[in-house]
Amino acid sequence: MKVKELVGKTKDELSTKLADLKKEQFNLRFQKATGQLENTARVTQVRRDIARVRTALHKQAAAKA
Numbered sequence: 001m002k003v004k005e006l007v008g009k010t011k012d013e014l015s016t017k018l019a020d021l022k023k024e025q026f027n028l029r030f031q032k033a034t035g036q037l038e039n040t041a042r043v044t045q046v047r048r049d050i051a052r053v054r055t056a057l058h059k060q061a062a063a064k065a
Contacts, residue, residue: 003056006056009056011057014057015057018050018057021049025046025047025050
């Protein structure tokens with residue numbers, strides 16, 4: 001996911017994306033614990049995507065304030 005993809009989205013869309021990413025992160029942790037995780041790099045990608053979405057949300061909040 002690129003930052004440019006997040007810039008034009010609304011707060012609701014970003015919140016939905018954040019919830020989806022958190023669910024995916026939860027599932028990846030379970031797969032890792034049970035030894036079923038094949039793509040270990042995906043854990044890092046999801047974690048960074050969560051940070052990007054949170055940053056976009058904070059930027060929108062700061063712009064309104």
